[in-house]
Amino acid sequence: MNWSRFFDEAAMMVKPHPGTVGRPRRAGGPASPFRHEAGFTLVEIIVSILLIAILGVVTLGFLTNLIQTNQDASGQNDVVDEVNTALQYMARELRNVDEFSWPMHCGNPAAACVVNTVYTRIEFSKDVEVPVDPARRDPNVDDIVYNLNGTNLERTSGGITTTLASDVSGFSIQEIDSAGAPGVxxxxLEITLAVTRPSPDPAVSFSFTGTTAVRIRNSLPVLNIAFVVDDPDNLHGEREVDYNNHLQNVLGHNVSLFNDDDHSWAPGNFDAVVLSGDGGGSDDDWLANAAVPILTLYSQDYNEFELGTNRDTNGEESAGIVQAANHFITKVFGLGSFAFDDGEVNTPDKGYITGFGNDVTCLVSYALASRAKLLVAPSGGLLADGSTTAPARRAFLGMREYRESGNVLNRNGLKLFNRTLAWVAGLG
Incomplete structure (x- = not known):
């Protein structure tokens, strides 16, 4: 008998199943089915719960911080955007300021702006050009005011107030000088705006300060004006008192009063002469050849300069030969006939003044049915006689009276006066 083969087969018969290695079977019955299923012990479950809780706390904290960071960034961005938007808006409007028509005023009460002085309120007009058609006029151009009211930066125009920025912690505007000319x-204009806004977290606030600078289109310098009147000690109540006040307190010029029959003063010491006296040729002829810009408000003075009707001869206007330029005049209307001197200058409707083209009916004779009340001659240009050369700029603006029968020259009339004076003085 082959015993080696016998023992090998016997060993194979008693070899355990792989799934029961090391697990002795209980005699007398089948193995329990629960013995073969995997599971977690109580310790494993508790450890797992703790790990999940720790991970949740960490994740929640991260998400909370992320949300708070986003909220803070959004709040800060809102403040930055609000400051920049307000500064850009103000710079855009102030860039169109035309002080030749109407000067800026600062502070409250409004007064002439002082260089290098910080203000929180500014008032200005931005109409450089106004459409010829009055119906197309933008009413939102006059008396624009920027004002810090509490913590709101407000813009007021035409009786309507809007808020440019809220939660304002600082606002300032000032006209700066140049390094080479201090005080000039x-x-x-330098504008600074600061906004500080609280957040839901009392310990956090959003703040931003922005600064910009803008150069206005037409800046009005201080002029030395000779104001020639009937009697410096007794100014004409309807004309000279108000024009003198306007020249000094509204336009901010240095004004010297002279009697219209006083020939002792030197016209060359002034930037411009404004004539309001009603003296005849003997009083005013001596100024005719002066190389100084002259604006006259009274037709008789104007006539003596041969810019209009020659009062001493036939009373006729020589139309169409006065050299004129229309680039300096703001197109303004609704002046009212009361404001104009209804003197001898009343017949140029038979022809146009060269240089104005079709606008002459609107600019010169709109208010008085084709009566020319604004005539100009540039330096070196021909006067109305067709042969005399103007030694300096000359202008006649038939606005003799500032007030008449209770009526007061309106804003548009004063703008025409301001603009004409600026041209006479060589600014436009």
């Missing part, structure tokens, strides 16, 4: 206006 430059027309450059």
């Amino acid at each position: 206006p430059t027309g450059i």
Whole structure:
């Protein structure tokens, strides 16, 4: 008998199943089915719960911080955007300021702006050009006011107030000078705006400060004006008192009063002469050849300069030969006939003044049915006689009276006066 083969087969018969290695079977019955299923012990379950809780706390904290960071960034961005938007809006409007028509005023009460002085309120007009058609006029151009009211930066125009920025912690505007000319206006405005806004977290606030600078289109310098009147000690109540006040307190010029029959003063010491007296040729002829810009408000003075009707001869206007330029005049209307001197200058409707083209009916004779009330001659240009050369700029603006029968010259009439004076003085 092959015993080696016998023992090998016997060993194979008693070899355990792989799934029961090391697990002795209980005699007398089948193995329990629960013995073969995997599971977690109580310790494993508790450890797992703790790990999940720790991970949740960490994740929640991260998400909370992320949300708070986003909220803070959004709040800060809102403040930055609000400051920049307000500064850009103000710079855009102030860039169109035309002080030749109407000067800026600062502070409250409003007064002439002082260089290098910080203000929280500014008032200005931005109409450089106004459409010929009055119906197309933008009413939102006059008396624009920027004002810090509490913590709101407000813009007021035409009786309507809007808020440019809220939660304002600082606002300032000032005209700066140049390094080479301390104290001299430059027309450059520096604007600073700061906003500080609270957040839901009392310990956190959003703040931003922005600064910009803008140069206005037409900056009005201080002029030395000779104001020639009937009697400096007794100014004409309807004309000279108000024009003198306007020249000094509204336009901010240095004004010297002279009697219209006083020939002792030197016209060359002034930037411009404004004539309001009603003296005849013997009083005013001596100024006719002066190389100084002259604006006259009274037709008789104007006539003596041969810019209009020659009062001493036939009373006729020589139309169409006065050299004129229309680039300096703001197109303004609704002046009212009461404001104009209804004197001898009343017949140029038979022809146009060269240089104005079709606008002459609107600019010169709109208010008085084709009566020319604004005539100009540039330096070196021909006067109305067709042969005399103007030694300096000359202008006649038939606005003799500032007030008449209770009526007061309106804003548009004063703008026409301001603009004409600026041209006479060589600014436009």
